[in-house]
Amino acid sequence: MTLGLTRGVLPSFYERLRDELTFPLAWGRSATRDFPAWREEARAVVGEALLQPPAPGPEPFDPETVDVCDAGPYTSRTVEFALSRYGRARGSLLVPHGSGPFPAVLVLHDHGSEFTIGREKAVRPRSATDRLARATVWAERHYDGRFVGDELAARGYAVLAVDTLGWGDRGPLAYEDQQALAANLYQLGTSPAGLAAHEDIRAAAFLASLPEVDERRVGALGFSMGAYRAWQLSALSDDIAAAAAVCWMTGVKEMMVPGDNALRGQSAYFMLHPGLHRRLDIPDVASLAAPKPALFLAGGRDHLFPLVGVTAAYTKLRAVWESQGAGDRLTTTVWPDTGHVFTSGMQEAVYAWLDTWLARDPTRSGGNRPATDSGVG
Known part of the structure; x- marks a missing residue:
């Protein structure tokens, strides 16, 4: 065998490297x-x-309202x-009228390779005219105009959205500079994905x-890279009670094949933790959220996440939730005719699911009712 490159940027021996990934710390494989x-x-x-280690001890958020x-x-x-010990960030906070909590x-x-807007992809900007125009176009393209x-x-629901490093007020980053940013952060002992994860944990706590x-009823929701961040956050943060992830779930081995988008680098650095996959597969990490309620939606025609990877990951997820007697808390669904978008129909399904698990105060209603799993199909 020639120890060189094949099929673009993959090493000629990539299949042997892939076969060596046994995920020994996965639930069911671990000795624990x-x-x-x-x-x-x-x-x-x-x-x-x-x-990137968290700061020692709790740090005050010291919030300030900029405009209303x-x-x-x-x-x-x-x-x-204060989003981290390194500095402050701005977020869009929506609060319903009436008496809370x-x-x-x-x-x-x-992600979407659109860096000039971040939180504005989720929350309508009301003061910056130029961002409103870009955000409206983005919403039309990926969210059915919503x-x-x-x-x-x-x-x-009270809603918070915050820019990730490189987006909106914290950018804009150029697409071709993502790898340079990653290399620089690695040199400094951290990573884009690690920083984003810690900041998401901090934002959830805020x-x-x-x-x-109501601190008992805080959920996470995201599409595409936001979906990755949503299930990861639920896995790592006790502040999140339930998470809905739209169009981001697969297995490492199913992802590491010629032609997969992750092999191009660039955006992959925001969802890559060096060395982690020697111990855990992607759905193994997501399974750290069990037995909390979790919703995963996928598009049957999503070119970024082919069904072979989606269904393999869904199978792993279901085994973990069911092992904990919580199969009714996991919903894994494929929308057959949908691509890499968050359609209005998918949104309505997510809103109904969130209502099931978060909308009712369990101290007043006797507990949240279980969700019905719709399976893969």
């Missing part, structure tokens, strides 16, 4: 048989792969808070801390 103990052990391994406007059934605010959703924006954050706020929010 107690699920809470396994979760703690696996979380620690993921934490090491994030590369009335948006009909809810108030739209721009808030600034309200259920809440952290909406995590997509801003999912505003839709949720109109339904009675949302749960707000007096308008």
Whole structure:
């Protein structure tokens, strides 16, 4: 065998490397048989792969309201808070009118190689005219013309959206500079994906801390890269009670094949934790959220996530949730005629699912009712 390159950027021996991935820490393979103990052990391994350690001790958020406007059934605010020990960031916060505390959703924006807007992909910008135009075009292209954050706020949820490093107020990053950013962060002992994960954990904690929010009923929602961040956040944060992920789930081995988008680098660096897959597969990491409610939606015609990877991952996820007697808390669905988009129909399914698990106060209604799993198909 010639030890060189084949099929573009893959090494000629990539299949042997792929076959060596046995995911020894996966639930069912790990020698640890107690699920809470396994979760703690696996979380620690993921934490090491994030590369960026959390700050010692709790840090104050020190929030400030930058602007406020009335948006009909809810108030739209721009808030600034300490997102990490390195500095502050701005977020879009929507709060329904009326008496809280309200259920809440952290909406995590997509990638899409569009860096001039971030949180504006989820929440309608009301003060920056140029961003409103770009955000409207983006919503038409990927969300059937809707801003999912505003839709949720109109339904009675408090909503927070924050820019990831490189997007919106924290950018804009150029597509071709993503690998340089990743290389520079690796040199500094961290990574784009690790920083994003820690910031998402911090944003969830901030949302749960707000007096308008019921800290027991905080969810995460995202499409595409935002979906990856949503299920990852539920796996790593106890502040998230339920998560819905649209169009981002697969297995490592199914992803590492010629032609897959992840092999191009660039955007992959925001969803890549070095060395982690020697221990855990992608759905193994997502399974750290069990037995919390989890929703995964996929498009049957999604060119970024072919069905072979989606169905393999769904099978792994289901085995974990069912092992914990929580199969009714996991919904895994493929929309056969849908591509890599978050259609209005998918949105309505997500909103209904969130209502099932977050909308009702369990202390007043006797607990949330279980979701019905629709299976793969």
